[in-house]
Amino acid sequence: MDMSNVRKNKTAITDKWRHTTVKRILTNPIYIGKCVQNKTRKISYKSKRIIALSEDEYTITENHHEPIIDEITFNSVQKIFENHSNLKRGTDDPLLKSLLYCSHCHNKLYIVKKQDKYKDNVTIRRYVKCATASRKISNKTCYNQYINYKVLEQQVLDKISEVLEQYLNSTAFNDKKAIEKLVENSNTFAKLEKQDEQIKIEIDILSKKLKTLYSDRLNGIIEEQDYIEFSNSLVAQRKTLETTEKEIENEMKDFDIVEKNEMMRNEMKNLFRKVLNNKDYTKEILQQLVNKIEIDKDKNVFIHFAFKELNYCGGYINAE
Numbered sequence: 001m002d003m004s005n006v007r008k009n010k011t012a013i014t015d016k017w018r019h020t021t022v023k024r025i026l027t028n029p030i031y032i033g034k035c036v037q038n039k040t041r042k043i044s045y046k047s048k049r050i051i052a053l054s055e056d057e058y059t060i061t062e063n064h065h066e067p068i069i070d071e072i073t074f075n076s077v078q079k080i081f082e083n084h085s086n087l088k089r090g091t092d093d094p095l096l097k098s099l100l101y102c103s104h105c106h107n108k109l110y111i112v113k114k115q116d117k118y119k120d121n122v123t124i125r126r127y128v129k130c131a132t133a134s135r136k137i138s139n140k141t142c143y144n145q146y147i148n149y150k151v152l153e154q155q156v157l158d159k160i161s162e163v164l165e166q167y168l169n170s171t172a173f174n175d176k177k178a179i180e181k182l183v184e185n186s187n188t189f190a191k192l193e194k195q196d197e198q199i200k201i202e203i204d205i206l207s208k209k210l211k212t213l214y215s216d217r218l219n220g221i222i223e224e225q226d227y228i229e230f231s232n233s234l235v236a237q238r239k240t241l242e243t244t245e246k247e248i249e250n251e252m253k254d255f256d257i258v259e260k261n262e263m264m265r266n267e268m269k270n271l272f273r274k275v276l277n278n279k280d281y282t283k284e285i286l287q288q289l290v291n292k293i294e295i296d297k298d299k300n301v302f303i304h305f306a307f308k309e310l311n312y313c314g315g316y317i318n319a320e
Contacts, residue, residue: 032074035064094126095283096153096293103296105132105142111149128152128295143297152301152319156293157281159303163313164272170313192252199245206238295319 029036038059040052100109108131116123126149132142210231217227275285289310294302303315 026077029060029074031068032071033063033065033067035061037061093283094149094153095281095286096149096156098283099286099290099293100128101292101294102130102132102142102145103294103300103302105130105140107132107140107142109145109295110134126150145295145297145299147295147299147319152295155317155319156301156303159315159317160281160286160289161276161279163303163305163310163315164276166313167310168269168272168276192248196245196248196252199241199248203238203241203245206234206241210234210238 025031036058038057094111097111100111101107102109109128110131111126111128113124113126116125128145128147128149130142130145132140133144213222213227213230213234216222217224222230271285271288275281275289289306291304291306294304296302299319301317301319303317305311305315
């Protein structure tokens, strides 16, 4: 494997002191003498699962111990973090931002702005980079990537449209056959329902006969030997009917699942057609259609669709 473009960030210090570790220390009120408890709780004593509580449910003890730093310094640091967070939220929000991942380290790809100057003209462009390779402090290594975001976005949207159109026009999505299959399933389901009702009636009749037979034995109307013989026969018949009843009900469940899948398939079809007609790719629509988009060091782009049918149509492009 060619490692010439790999960014190596791990050192003996960075392996222990990561940016998340430092931030956790700088935002922990324990260093100003506060003790914060009741941050989590178990769902129940029977379960090991733990959930995080909201801040208003925390138990905070002031002046619990001697502070290491003064409160003014601590609050100043929190203000810096808050301002930085607001600054990040105020930036523009590209369509593919939450979907981009590196094929090698599986970390997020992030989007940066760069000023490209040619003579007296300055153009601001956005580029996609690997978060792992770009970090100064990281315990992972990865490849540097530098991909023009505008070009990438257009290529991805064009590919999504192409795949949707290919699937809707394929024989796999034949409306006439889908309707015929739905009608066939409905008729079969109705027959199964009728059989199930009849079997339930027959089981009820056998149960009543067994009760009557037992009563006749108690009253001395029939002999013990006759009771055992008749009883065994009725129980065997009832058991056979109960087995058939279970098989029919399982078959009915399968048809129910098929019908629900068909309804979902129709909803999926409507979504695809709406997207193709309007070509209005919002973040919400993209997140419905796509699970993630992976890019490797050679700028090969792999679109992982949320619907397996679309993945069969393919989702590969090259962002050169």
